[in-house]
Amino acid sequence: MKKVLVAGATGYLGRHVVKELKKQGFYIKVLARSPEKMKMQGKHLEPAIADDVDEIVEADMTDPKSLQGCCDGMDYVFTSVGITKPSSKLTFMDVDYQGNKNLLKEAERAGIEKFMYIHVFKAEEIEGPATEAKQRFVDHLKSAKVPYVIVRPTGYYSDMAEYLQMAEKGRVYLIGSGNCSINPIHGSDLAAFCVDHFDRENEEVDVGGPEVLTHQEIAETAFRCTGNKVKLTHLPEGFLKRIVHLVKWFNKPYYALGMFFLNVMTMELVAPSHGEVLLESFFKEYLNHKNK
Numbered sequence: 001m002k003k004v005l006v007a008g009a010t011g012y013l014g015r016h017v018v019k020e021l022k023k024q025g026f027y028i029k030v031l032a033r034s035p036e037k038m039k040m041q042g043k044h045l046e047p048a049i050a051d052d053v054d055e056i057v058e059a060d061m062t063d064p065k066s067l068q069g070c071c072d073g074m075d076y077v078f079t080s081v082g083i084t085k086p087s088s089k090l091t092f093m094d095v096d097y098q099g100n101k102n103l104l105k106e107a108e109r110a111g112i113e114k115f116m117y118i119h120v121f122k123a124e125e126i127e128g129p130a131t132e133a134k135q136r137f138v139d140h141l142k143s144a145k146v147p148y149v150i151v152r153p154t155g156y157y158s159d160m161a162e163y164l165q166m167a168e169k170g171r172v173y174l175i176g177s178g179n180c181s182i183n184p185i186h187g188s189d190l191a192a193f194c195v196d197h198f199d200r201e202n203e204e205v206d207v208g209g210p211e212v213l214t215h216q217e218i219a220e221t222a223f224r225c226t227g228n229k230v231k232l233t234h235l236p237e238g239f240l241k242r243i244v245h246l247v248k249w250f251n252k253p254y255y256a257l258g259m260f261f262l263n264v265m266t267m268e269l270v271a272p273s274h275g276e277v278l279l280e281s282f283f284k285e286y287l288n289h290k291n292k
C-alpha cells in the first residue's frame with residue numbers, strides 16, 4: 001500500500017484528494033495547521049475527511065521546524081497549499097513559494113518517490129504576485145532531486161460559486177465583455193485526475209473540466225439555477241485594472257488577489273478536458289444544501 005502525505009487537506013481540492021486516495025486504497029497522512037476543520041464539510045460542499053485519514057501531522061508550512069520528519073516513510077507527497085484569501089500576515093512568497101519549498105526540502109531529505117504540486121493553468125501569462133510566487137516554486141521544484149508532477153488546473157467550481165452568490169442577490173457583475181471562455185472543474189474530478197497522475201514522472205499537465213463556457217454563460221447558468229431574472233453589469237476592465245494598481249499602495253494582499261482574479265477572468269482558459277460533473281449540477285447541489 002502506497003503512503004501519501006497530503007498538504008492542503010483542509011482546503012477545497014485537498015479534501016477531494018483525500019477522499020479519492022481513500023477510495024483507491026492509499027495510506028493517508030495529512031499535514032494541517034487546524035486539523036479540527038477536517039471534521040466538517042467545507043463551504044463549497046467539499047467533504048469532511050476526519051474518518052478517512054490514517055495519520056495527522058499538525059504543522060504550518062511557513063515554520064520549517066514543524067515540518068521536521070513529516071515525509072519520513074512516505075512514498076508520495078501532494079501539496080495544494082497556497083493563499084486563496086487575503087492575508088494580512090503572510091504573502092504569496094511566504095506560503096506558495098517558501099512554504100512549499102520547506103516541504104520539498106523535507107521530501108528530498110526523506111527520499112520520497114514523487115512530489116505533486118498544484119500550479120495554475122497558463123501561469124506564465126498571468127501577471128502578479130500570486131503566479132510569480134507559484135512559478136518561482138515550480139522552477140525550484142524542477143531543479144530538485146525529487147521526481148515531480150506539476151498539475152495546472154483552470155478554475156475550480158468553488159470559485160464559480162461566486163457567480164451563484166451574486167445571482168442569488170439578483171445581479172452578476174462581469175469583468176469586461178464576459179466573452180472569455182473557461183472550462184472549470186469540480187474538486188472530485190480534479191482529485192481523480194491528480195491521483196491517477198502519480199505514476200507520471202517530471203511532467204507538467206494541464207487540465208480543465210468537461211464544459212467550455214464563457215463567463216457570461218456561467219452567470220446565466222447561475223441565474224437559471226436560482227430562478228432569478230438575468231441581470232448583468234459589465235464592469236470596464238481597464239478601469240478595474242487601474243483601481244487594483246492603486247490598491248497596491250495601501251493593501252498589498254487585496255492587490256495580489258485582485259490582480260489574479262482580474263487576469264484569469266479576462267483571458268481564455270481552456271485546458272484539455274477531464275471529468276464529468278457539470279457546473280449546473282454543482283450549482284443545484286450547492287443551492288439545495290444551502291436551503292435545507
Ligand SMILES: NC(=O)c1ccc[n+]([C@@H]2O[C@H](COP(=O)([O-])OP(=O)(O)OC[C@H]3O[C@@H](n4cnc5c(N)ncnc54)[C@H](OP(=O)(O)O)[C@@H]3O)[C@@H](O)[C@H]2O)c1
Nearest residue numbers: 008009010011012013060061062080081082084154155156
Ligand atoms: N481556485 C481555483 O480556481 C484555482 C485554480 C488553479 C489553481 N488553484 C490553486 O490550487 C491550490 C488549492 O486551491 P484550493 O481552492 O483547494 O485552496 P484552499 O481551499 O484555500 O486550500 C488551501 C490549503 O492550504 C492550506 N494552507 C494555507 N497556508 C498554509 C500554511 N502556512 N501551512 C499549512 N497549510 C496552509 C490551507 O489550510 P487552512 O485550512 O488552515 O487555511 C488549506 O488546506 C491553490 O494553490 C490555488 O492557488 C486554484
